[in-house]
Amino acid sequence: MSTFQAPKGTYDLLPPKSAKFLAVREAIAAPLKNSGYSYIETPGFENVELFSRGVGESTDIVSKEMYVFETRGGTKLALRPEGTASVLRAALEANLHKAGNLPVKLWYAGSYYRYERPQAGRYRHFSQVGAEAIGAEDPALDAEMIILADQAYRSLGLREFRILLNSLGDKECRPVYRDALQGFLRGLELDEETRRRIDINPLRVLDDKRAEVQKQLVGAPMLRDYLCDACKAYHEEVRELLTGAGVAFEDDEKLVRGLDYYTRTTFEFVHDGLGSQSAVGGGGRYDGLSEMIGGPALPSVGWALGVDRTVLALEAEGIELDLPSTTSVYAVPLGEEARRVLFGVVTELRKAGVAADFSYGGKGLKGAMKNANRSGARYTIVAGERDLAEGLVQLKDMESGEQTAIALAEVVAAVAARLA
Ligand code: HAM
Numbered sequence: 001m002s003t004f005q006a007p008k009g010t011y012d013l014l015p016p017k018s019a020k021f022l023a024v025r026e027a028i029a030a031p032l033k034n035s036g037y038s039y040i041e042t043p044g045f046e047n048v049e050l051f052s053r054g055v056g057e058s059t060d061i062v063s064k065e066m067y068v069f070e071t072r073g074g075t076k077l078a079l080r081p082e083g084t085a086s087v088l089r090a091a092l093e094a095n096l097h098k099a100g101n102l103p104v105k106l107w108y109a110g111s112y113y114r115y116e117r118p119q120a121g122r123y124r125h126f127s128q129v130g131a132e133a134i135g136a137e138d139p140a141l142d143a144e145m146i147i148l149a150d151q152a153y154r155s156l157g158l159r160e161f162r163i164l165l166n167s168l169g170d171k172e173c174r175p176v177y178r179d180a181l182q183g184f185l186r187g188l189e190l191d192e193e194t195r196r197r198i199d200i201n202p203l204r205v206l207d208d209k210r211a212e213v214q215k216q217l218v219g220a221p222m223l224r225d226y227l228c229d230a231c232k233a234y235h236e237e238v239r240e241l242l243t244g245a246g247v248a249f250e251d252d253e254k255l256v257r258g259l260d261y262y263t264r265t266t267f268e269f270v271h272d273g274l275g276s277q278s279a280v281g282g283g284g285r286y287d288g289l290s291e292m293i294g295g296p297a298l299p300s301v302g303w304a305l306g307v308d309r310t311v312l313a314l315e316a317e318g319i320e321l322d323l324p325s326t327t328s329v330y331a332v333p334l335g336e337e338a339r340r341v342l343f344g345v346v347t348e349l350r351k352a353g354v355a356a357d358f359s360y361g362g363k364g365l366k367g368a369m370k371n372a373n374r375s376g377a378r379y380t381i382v383a384g385e386r387d388l389a390e391g392l393v394q395l396k397d398m399e400s401g402e403q404t405a406i407a408l409a410e411v412v413a414a415v416a417a418r419l420a
């Protein structure tokens with residue numbers, strides 16, 4: 001029988017790279033934890049209706065990319081393609097918005113699933129860290145979101161990313177624009193599928209990557225010219241707050257995003273070293289989503305950053321994260337008696353908060369020292385029968401090569417002191 005492989009469009013996260021992944025996740029979460037966001041976790045699957053209503057029937061995510069299945073009990077579920085609808089569903093279900101403290105600020109991290117055509121940076125199973133601020137309409141909140149993502153990327157050392165910013169208007173001005181755009185698009189020479197898109201999601205046509213389509217789009221009505229005064233003022237305030245915070249952005253009036261729930265502020269973080277899958281993160285305001293999924297009016301804003309693509313962006317910029325070695329002390333016993341004694345020492349070290357590991361499997365000195373080296377430990381504790389007979393162990397500093405005999409009874413304290 002042949003061995004199994006990870007399913008198409010997925011990959012395993014293996015050491016040592018997995019450490020980088022964890023560090024990226026933590027770096028993205030850190031500014032959120034520091035800004036009033038609390039952690040939330042929701043199931044990996046939801047009722048399929050949540051996404052078709054929330055993300056939108058007409059989007060690629062819902063119509064082409066969702067993993068839908070029926071349970072034995074006949075319930076139609078979908079693996080979550082994104083986090084916003086789930087987080088809002090959970091907040092509404094638990095009445096978090098009624099606890100009196102708006103906005104409800106939440107952050108999350110997890111796996112998401114989209115049946116996309118796999119390529120570099122595009123997977124069927126990927127990882128996001130996200131943030132949602134639910135129940136407040138305030139340009140400062142939109143600005144906060146963008147500033148925190150910017151801070152997260154800068155803390156990782158990333159420099160070659162850009163922030164694209166746009167406003168999609170609201171329920172007053174967007175329908176007027178939509179009509180105007182549809183009128184314009186219907187006069188163009190377009191293929192069948194794109195024509196269908198004019199009816200269900202005309203703004204997405206502006207996003208078409210094909211040159212022959214883009215050529216025809218010159219002169220299309222632009223949303224900017226249709227924004228109502230309230231949306232214009234709101235957007236201007238977001239822009240000023242970002243500028244005041246020293247966060248550079250580019251106005252991109254063609255930025256539409258692939259999810260239907262957005263209103264007003266939308267933004268994307270793109271990295272220039274990633275080729276075609278350049279969006280490392282994205283988000284925006286979604287003032288109508290709560291009502292779309294059966295809740296009260298709760299204007300909200302959020303983003304999600306892709307962990308996989310952020311790791312690729314680090315690699316593209318040649319950034320090595322400064323990840324401290326996970327093991328500080330490695331114990332190498334020589335013989336049965338030493339094995340028992342040093343196993344006890346390792347347990348004590350761990351209790352004292354020192355990251356320690358042990359040479360398992362009865363290896364000889366040479367093999368065990370090789371493993372000690374590989375572990376990245378700063379110190380190795382070696383002991384044989386003769387050392388133990390004298391109540392000693394040998395403490396080797398792996399950096400200087402210096403070796404010191406230390407009383408067995410004092411080794412835990414001595415190592416802890418040296419590492420402090
Ligand atoms: P999104 O733009 O669909 O937004 O996804 C956010 C990020 O997830 C992308 O920028 C990308 O880095 C990553 N991502 C998406 N699909 C894939 C894939 N197939 N492979 C690898 N990475 C991928 C959302 O998901 C919204 N829920 C963001 C949001 C939160 N809006 C408001 N609140």
